Amino acid sequence: MEDKLSLDKFKPFTETHLKIKKGVNARELIEGKLFICPAKVYELNDKGEAIVSFENCLECGTCRVVAPDEIEWEYPQGGYGVTLRFG
């Protein structure tokens, strides 16, 4: 996945545009739903905590559709995020 994402042009913003809501069991959410993210933005670390690599986000919105109640999703700041050169 890292190899594939390195093909793309990203301009990461300083703050995340993707948040897991407070009180949500991150392990259950990621293993049950957010594994579907095409860029594998949501992963668990060794301690079972959520790592949200928003800088790799392809901005498709799949996580928002699969978990509308568990995450907060907005567009990244204008001009930031992924810039497709082919599209």
Next chain:
Amino acid sequence: MGAEDKFDLIVVGGGPAGLTAAYVAAKAGLQVIVLERGDFCGSKNMFGGIFFTNVLRQIMPDFEKDAPLERVIVRRRWSLMTPDGELAGEFRFKKFGEPPHNNGFTVLRSKFDKWFAGKVEEAGAMIITGAVVDDVILDGGRIKGVKARLEDGQIYGDMVILADGVNSLVAKKLQLHKELDPEDAIVSVKEVIALPEERIRDRFGLTGNEGMACEYFGASVKGALGSGYIYTNKDTISVGIGGTVKSLTERKLNPNDGLEYFKNHPVIAPLIRDGEQKEYSAHLLPDGGFDKMSELVTDNVMVAGDAAGLVDASLFHEGTNLAMESGRLAGEVAVEAKAKKDFSKASLSAYADRMSDSFVMKDLKKFRKLSRTLEHNPHLFEKYPRIMEEFVRDMFTVDGEPKNKKQARLLKRLLKEESIFGFIKTALAARRVII
């Protein structure tokens, strides 16, 4: 921007729907501003492949002169994939290679939408990039403009066209559209792979700027409810898969893993061999069809394109032309509303009426049951491709067994797997994919 800079029309989103609306309205003399969240129009936009240009030709007859078109689609092929093979049908028409080229071209959206945005600016519209719109400005219950994440981001206008794509958060805030259900959202991932032009022509049997679209159903996404595709561009090919969010979630299948499965399938691997990966992208498509469409109109607001859910996900895979037609009609109605100085829902509902009379709604209506049909017949993606392969492969297997005997033996075996009633029911349901 202050209230003195009031626009006639604010367009949110610089994709095919928004740009078309802006083009039509600006040509007619309206003061138009387009707000695009990307670095440039097209920088966030992705699709399979084919840009259908029937509406573009209507508003800009000479677009072929300088539009960044990749190849003319003269050949379309549909395949039913089995785990290690396929059964396929196709057309190839020389006529489609001649003007008006059947209005089907492969394009790369980052280049194409950027070009289109240039035409919209020439027509007199202002385009602001890097502008994310989060909300509308309400004043006395009426929408007076939008709030963009910019310095002085309050932008005022008589009308707003929401063409901000499949995620359209603003249309949802206005309750014109509910959140997409996982069964009504297709996530598509694709790679753009570079190959020398000559290699593309040879591999896909093409001459000159002829192009081909290949779509793969059945077991293309590891049995998930979805399909795969290859579109030939000039010196790249677009290879991707799409599947409903619901089906991929249920099967615990990450879309990229689905794409890798597809790329490594023995049918696909030789077509993309030795190519150089250039880009990986992901996008959602609204797949709810006619029954899950957004409200198209409210006071001061019209919704167009993917934001309204306008995609025909049947075998025809049309979307960009639906987006452009909705943009064209919304733009026309904006011009008329300006002349009447009436921006109420009643006045703008001419847009909804014209949409109903257009090919957009007629086609969406025709295929309204499609996604439910596929949802309720999951064996179209696993069991049936396998049965069909077995039947055809055995009939064509040359081993000295008489054909009549083969046929009887196969029918008997197949009927053990599925009743005649089941076959007929599924065949009738599957027919909705095409007719």
